[in-house]
């Protein structure tokens with residue numbers, strides 16, 4: 001896949017992935033939406049998640065990371081926000097939420113669930129990880145910071161993600 005070729009797809013129609021991952025995506029998104037407390041079309045809503053997924057799929061493939069964990073991160077990391085500000089506990093709430101729905105819409109093994117919950121819990125802490133799956137989750141979220149006027153520093157993202165900063169910035173402000 002040449003990066004930048006695929007357009008953003010409508011997550012509500014379940015058209016987000018060229019790879020068919022074996023889980024109940026549409027049902028999970030509906031479930032998330034029904035408990036979502038902030039603007040679905042806002043800064044931390046569905047359009048942001050679609051861009052995070054778009055970046056994550058590309059970086060994850062390049063890094064041989066776990067594409068299911070990366071996809072679930074995109075949909076779940078901001079799913080339990082109470083506001084569009086800092087909301088310091090949203091990562092903790094999101095991780096608990098993700099843990100609670102394992103077995104309902106997706107079935108992760110213990111290692112995958114640990115990675116997903118760790119990535120969600122700590123996604124806004126500015127950490128870096130040597131685990132390619134966790135770092136890909138964080139890379140993908142950080143690459144979309146252009147929507148709030150921030151260009152991510154290469155210090156906090158992988159080398160693969162660093163190559164994408166300009167492209168991701170343009171996408172984030174469209």
Ligand SMILES: [Fe+2]
Pocket residue numbers: 044048052077078141
């Ligand atoms: Fe995010």
